[in-house]
Amino acid sequence: MTHLMILPVVIPMLAAAWLLVNHRASIGRQRVWSILSTSLLVALGVWAVIAAQTDYHTYWLGNWQPPFGIVLVLDRLSAMMLLLAALLALFCVLYASRGSDREGSHFHALFQFQLMGINGAFLTGDLFNLFVFFEILLLASYALLLHGGGRARSRAGLHYVIINLLGSALFLLALGILYGLTGTLNMADLAVRIAAASPDDQTLLKGAALLLMVVFGIKAAILPLLFWLPRAYSASSAPVAALFAIMTKVGFYAMVRVLLIVFGLDPAQPLNAEVFLWLWPLALATLGLGAIGVLGAASLRTMAAYLVIMSSGLLMASFAMAETTVLAASLFYLLHSTCLAAVFFLLADLIGRQRADGYDLLSVTAPLTHRWTLGTLFLVAAVSMAGLPPFSGFVSKAWLLQNAITHPHYLWLWGITLIAGLFMIAALSRAGSGWFWKPEPFTGRQRRKLDPARVATVSVLIGISGALALFAAPVMEYMTATAGQLYHPSAYVEAVLGEPVTITGGLTP
Template identity: 45%
Template sequence: MWQQHLAILPILIPLFTALLQLLPWGDRPQPKRRALGLASSILTLVCAALLLVHVNQNGMLVYALGDWSAPFGIVLVLDKLSTLMILLTAVLALPVLIYGCYTEDNLGSHFHALFQFQVMGIIGAFATGDLFNLFVFFEVLLISSYGLMMHGGGKFRVRSTLHYVLLNLLGSALFLISVGTLYATTGTLNMADMAVKVAQLSGDEAALARAGGFMLLAVFGIKAAILPLHFWLPQAYSTTTGVVAALFAIMTKVGVYSIIRVYTLIFGPEANELVWLAADWLWILGILTLIFGIIGMLGTRDFRLLVAYLVIVSVGTLLATYSFSSAAGISTALFYLIHSTVITGALFLLADVMAFERGKTASRIVTGKRMANHNTYAVMFLIAAIAIIGLPPLSGFAGKLMILQAAPVSTSGFWLWGTMLLATLVMLIMMSRTGSKMIWHTLQGKPNEQSAPIGKRVAIGMLLSLSLILTIFANPIRDYTDSVADELLDTQSYPTTVIAPSSGEENQYE
């Protein structure tokens, strides 16, 4: 049945495309690489959309590599959450690559191959049903990100990349230790099987699994940029090129996804002694991350750095909302995740193209000359600012309203209300200040003549239009995220579907 192989196509397409991109390609190779990359991204997007429709209509899809069934073989598990994240990755990657095809890919070697490897690693992390293979895909996306962060060169990129590499090497070592600890207590690395085994632990074994679970939280915290493991993100995202930073808008969401997956499935409502293991910590760390993002925004004097702190604010908001461990909290967090990913991606591209056209003042929040496409960027900035701040009528308002409605009437809920409203006020102040300095107040004299290609503006427009689409289709999307949350909290069906009972044996997962 051809639909079965849809599960692996979003991984194989960028993988083989990346390998082809490494070939010499003869004279004038760059146009050929661009055409191949764009065709691959479109095909990946189509497959991701078909996969989401198939899973939504027919239920979870389990793909056993080598025809070895779980828990002994490696499996890809495509449920509503993973297909949603795969589609979001493909939707983000296409306009970002379009933007990159306009001279950005000439700043360094092997940009297109690294881009496709990065997409493959991200999609693989969303699709895998095995903790060790989650580590493998983490390494694929991290190694690709090391090369992409250095794209274009420069001493500031070298320094921020060095910090990023060292911290992630530490995270990788800790990941292996935590996976080894959980394997020692449960005897499995398959997440569905581990969920069943963890629920049966007690005493010293439960304590050891608890230690492994908290080590995993530190690993995912590095990827998601949670306080105090977030210090790599502002410099890394603000010093790299705009096209790389825009793709990295989905990178922190890989960490958030991993937290949602592991701490709902393995350490969720059925984990007995380890029930909702990380919920209390996630609430505290989410609020503190949100507060740090607010402070960072107030202190920044650069548009790119401001967008990087907006990413940190979104991560704090997502984790604080998820920590309520309710269907409403998870559903609204996922809606806000979609919104924040596409808007921060658009803002990174907008900051980059504005910095190019402003000349010497670049992305600093100071008054400068008018840009060649000044009015176009003014409209784009206004749309992006309304969306990211959370003002009506765009998707940011809908997302924040849903989060505030999902917050429980309790001390934790009131704290989230207060910090979110404070963050919204600070966003309003900082985005207004940025727009005033960079767009509305300009120096007298002849405008800068250097104009970015129209394709870059089209790519930014594609991402900004998604906010309008999220607003128009807010109810259907919310219905889908509600079904995702219900499926996540139904932790009995996941192991039953993934682990096929042997013939003649009783199914221990029912």
């Protein structure tokens, strides 16, 4: 046990508390604290990825032993997600520090509370604490969505709050069922008790699993639970929407973690099989609807929101295939899609600031300054997001589709993914040609200055796509090992409970 494991939760919590207490401090000082806190999280993310390659790491708060205490668990998946969230947050806070954080009060405090909830969700080994961290990140996201005010954000925020309150209620109902049947909510202990449960409890346990699929499906934006996302994400400020790109991945992470460990410990009688039967068609429908939304989007922000939906659909469909190699490829795609979705939210703001009219609306042809710089950024981001070589989008999709051939229904995934990619190429081509070919350039006095810090932030974030492609081999090795770890849940249970687990029809620790 190392105390470094608690720091991804403690650091943003303390930073947020300091920022709230010192809310009258200058905006420059608030930015320094927020950037410093997020930079420390990046360093911890790097440490976590290195540490997780050797073994599981557990941290028991108060040294209360299993299954009674609050436990944090670090493995390959949680370490990868910690690093991804920290990197994305660093770019978002740097971008916001160029002026977006002045639109309302307490931006940086809310931003740190959001990171606290996200990191806690990735580390917790207890379902009730997963609910607690969900609520922390959701409360912060409510305020961040409304940051700066306005009718559009208020309306989108209302829908966002209502649907997530419904999800929270269903989450509590599922936890009540599980606790009533097993007497525990520790994931490892829960997995053992569920695998050894009597046949009389199977129906209720399957019902709890389906309820959790709905809860995590709301977070991950799966059909028919996704209609809140486009309006909420497109109404947010650019850095907030870019950070929200990781939010759907939190839902995906929770679904992978709970279904494979809590409900999949006994391979002879997995209780997650029925969930996968529902998840497969819903995920494919989500992917298809996201592609239609991308093609019909009226602004780049809305298009980026539907790109997030498309990525969620493809991730969930690959997970529903229940194969190790496919899950490994989907984790590579998760890294790519999260970074590029964030890029498009920031690009929408960057381009909108340089247009005479219409901000990021696709239907408006208006003069645009710095067309070559913005056009180059847009072209590279569009090529990568569309899955064209040589960037990470091509590598991730090719690897995913290649591994999916072993699944009996792979043609469905191939067909919908390729058609969705064609829709994406058409939509991005339309946006690029309308913005960078048709408009007349600004005359001398009308030219607007291009913020080099914002451009650098977006450029480096785009560069991550190239880095993923350049270092694809070691990243693939890490993802393959991560997927293998996830499909071997008994090792997770043994690491948390400290006792060997044997499977003999049921399970006995």
